[in-house]
Amino acid sequence: MPRPHYLAVLDRSGLLTALARFDPHVAGTPPLGLDLPASDIDVICQATDAEAFARTLWDFASAFDGFAIHQWKSDGRPVVASFHLDGWPVEVFGDPRPVARQPGWRHFEIERRLLGLGGDGLRAAVMRRRRDGLKTEPAFARVLGLEGDPYTALLTLDEMPDPDIVRMLKSRLT
Template identity: 35%
Template sequence: MFTSIDYLKLGNERQRRAYDAIQKVGIMDNLAIYTPILCGTLPIGIDVDGSDLDIIMEVHNFSRFREQVKDLYSHLDNYRLKEVIIRDVPVVKANFLFEGYEFELFGQPQPVFEQNAYLHMIIEDQLIKCIPTLRDQVISLKQRGYKTEPAFCKVLGLDESDPYLSLINYGRNICLI
């Protein structure tokens, strides 16, 4: 699920525009060896104005990835690249603006289908399908400044101290992942 961005062509206006931008910038083809997957709010239709396009990838050779991304995208507006540690895992993040979208390329040495961004999206998508009122409640909280996972936790009554972990655990407990 979500292994191709073709579903965006049949989506809402923002999803169709995002599809065009992603195709034009060429990430899915240019960085195909890293198994890029679009994650986050836009694929599941809970994006709000200003939501970015998060593209996760499996990256083991950070220096090679940095050079490729720099060669391909450093000419774009607000380009920046950094390396950080998130939950004891090294990460390379590149951000830039293109066609009205902020892109975030997120690489870590883990298969994309095991990365938290992908797992969160799958859990959120399933929850939205199971609980009809959830989409509007989450979008409302996001419009008031909540990040996505904290919004889900608030609506579902989950522990908000670490909403990212709470959502993963919830998904595992009810067999969504």
Template identity: 40%
Template sequence: MTYIWENVSCLINGNDKQKRAYNTLKKIKVFDILRKFNPILVGTIPINIDIENSDLDIICEVHDFGEFRVILSNHFKEMKDFKINFDEKEGNKNLVANFVYDEFIIEIFGQPLPTEKQNGYRHMIIEERLLKLGGEGFRREIMKLKKEGIKTEPAFTRCLNIEGNPYIKLLGLENFSDEKLLEMIHCSTKE
């Protein structure tokens, strides 16, 4: 399935879990509520490498954290297990809201950066490219590692035999050509 990242309606043409995710997100109108924050659904469900407990991750561009907190509280505070956490490390601010609706854990993440420049989006884009280039066998390897408890980015770097911080190393692949990525995939599957 080709996914238009800013439009979750593409999930309606996906697998059963993607369809259920779409229906859940539509029911709670999260993308309508967060429209001014340029929300994008990221993570494993859109690119079909989710496991049983995968959540729905929504990233937002936020510059007024007070307003964002009020909007999240006003609309989602009655949801099961609702909580909000604000964090600031080395000048980088972010706010994360979590709650459960239907079968899904939903995480809404906001930081003062355009959503297309946030790491969650950038990771998903390179992961999708790698999955398309690597084919079903590569996807199965990623899924095997994820089912063993390995997080997504470490699973990708492990499959590609890349050492170091997986979150940083994966971003380093963004500007690689498809040919270079294919070479990396083929080299890793020969070992």
């Protein structure tokens, strides 16, 4: 039986409402149309009060299958929770920085922009790499011929003008 659409799952669950004071943003492969059967729903939040964020997640999701929560020891000490909702793995990430400045959101925005400029050819090339086992950022980096750490390399495209990206895409996808 196929999984329900990720937006329907989020709407029915009330997760985004529960996290409203933490500015939740849905990111990752489902909104990009790059999801695979094992893909998760990513929710990125601004959590300046890690304890309140963790308490909210505990109150909302601790009874769900696979619930786990932890706090990183570095890089702003974000809180990360994972659990399952209606057949979908979910990961909720709370960092003290505004969502727009968090690397996960920046990757998502860059990938959305690239797909908008690269169209079906780029989507198909990235999906081939994803089906071969690569995560999203490494798949984009491989298709685009980006050197070094794929997560860092993708962020370098943030300031690149659209005409330059289009030229790069044409050279990589032809």
